[in-house]
Amino acid sequence: MANHDEKTLDQAADAIARSEALIITAGAGMGVDSGMPDFRGPEGFWRAYPPYAKLGLRFEEVANPRHFASDPQLGWGFYGHRLNLYRSLEPHPGFGLLRNWVEKSPRGGFVYTSNVDHHFHRAGFRLGRIVECHGSIEHWQCLVSCGVGIFEAPEGPVEVDPATFRAIEPLPECPRCGGLARPNILMFGDWGWDETRTRSQESQLESWLETLESPRICVIELGAGLAVATVRRFSEGIVKELGATLVRINLRDPEVPRGQIGVALGAL
Numbered sequence: 531m532a533n534h535d536e537k538t539l540d541q542a543a544d545a546i547a548r549s550e551a552l553i554i555t556a557g558a559g560m561g562v563d564s565g566m567p568d569f570r571g572p573e574g575f576w577r578a579y580p581p582y583a584k585l586g587l588r589f590e591e592v593a594n595p596r597h598f599a600s601d602p603q604l605g606w607g608f609y610g611h612r613l614n615l616y617r618s619l620e621p622h623p624g625f626g627l628l629r630n631w632v633e634k635s636p637r638g639g640f641v642y643t644s645n646v647d648h649h650f651h652r653a654g655f656r657l658g659r660i661v662e663c664h665g666s667i668e669h670w671q672c673l674v675s676c677g678v679g680i681f682e683a684p685e686g687p688v689e690v691d692p693a694t695f696r697a698i699e700p701l702p703e704c705p706r707c708g709g710l711a712r713p714n715i716l717m718f719g720d721w722g723w724d725e726t727r728t729r730s731q732e733s734q735l736e737s738w739l740e741t742l743e744s745p746r747i748c749v750i751e752l753g754a755g756l757a758v759a760t761v762r763r764f765s766e767g768i769v770k771e772l773g774a775t776l777v778r779i780n781l782r783d784p785e786v787p788r789g790q791i792g793v794a795l796g797a798l
Contacts, residue, residue: 542791545775549748552632552639553768556797557761559753559780561647563622563798566615570755570782579608581695590718598673598712606697609713610688613667616647617687624798625653628750632659637745640735644754644761646715659738661731663760665715670702671724678706680714680727739772747774752797756783 546552562568567578569589576583582592597605632639632655641650641660648668650660668683689698702711716723749768754761762778766787769776776790784792 538791538793542777542793545748545777545791546631546750548746549635549775550745551637551742551747552635553747553749553765553774554628554632554639554641554643555749555751555754555761555765556641556643556645556650557752557754557758558645559755560624560643560797561645561649562753563624563796564649565619566647570757579695581693593717595712595717595720595722598710602701602710603696603699605712606688606701607690607695609667609715610690610697610702611695613683613713614687614690616649616667619649621649621653622798624752625649625655629654637742638738640738642735642761642764644758646713658734661728661735663716663728663732663764665713665723665728667713667715669714669727670711671714672704672707673710673712673722674707675722675724676704676707676709678704680724681705742772744772747772749774749776751776751778751780753780754778755780
């Protein structure tokens with residue numbers, strides 16, 4: 531089913547209330563209610579970043595690691611703007627509702643998100659109970675892999691020209707070698723991403739799942755689209771492997787496998 535009538539909402543509420551463990555999965559739509567731009571389609575991306583429309587660059591072309599080597603002001607212009615934006619916005623109240631549900635759940639919960647904005651951390655979810663499968667804007671790595679590993683982004687903004695969305699020097703540096711830093715984010719066509727931090731998070735999730743001993747699990751999925759379906763595949767994998775109930779909350783793509791619950795609403 532995929533609806534938001536009272537019956538569907540009652541079924542979703544009942545699935546959440548009856549669960550013994552919660553897995554929160556979230557994609558880009560989770561952040562829209564916090565004020566983040568909706569990148570759905572080239573037009574949505576270009577509305578948020580007009581200079582890239584003039585250049586004819588789509589999101590997947592801008593979010594590419596090659597720019598840090600060939601045109602680092604372009605690379606850091608995009609990611610610097612995102613860093614500044616994410617820090618300026620507050621996680622919407624839905625984060626707090628989810629956190630309260632997890633805290634009241636008998637076996638607790640875990641977050642699995644493709645969002646790199648760090649908002650689940652800022653909203654007070656437990657460290658060690660979050661998987662950021664595409665990395666984090668608040669963590670950086672050395673572009674030439676000098677051995678420094680993954681390090682926390684410093685406080686303060688990355689200066690970006692608002693007219694061109696190009697970063698203004700000095701650009702972010704590696705604290706060890708002084709070379710250029712890049713976000714520890716999995717980009718399109720990215721063979722240089724240091725996955726160490728995310729793999730550690732995934733290991734913590736696997737260890738937690740092993741302790742559950744087949745309780746009633748509810749997966750609450752929010753704003754996970756079809757364009758990059760990492761989160762949707764993960765959610766449906768948990769349903770298939772562990773017999774969980776899926777509550778998929780998605781304004782545009784609420785369709786669910788047979789027997790699961792789709793709610794055609796925004797994340798908040």
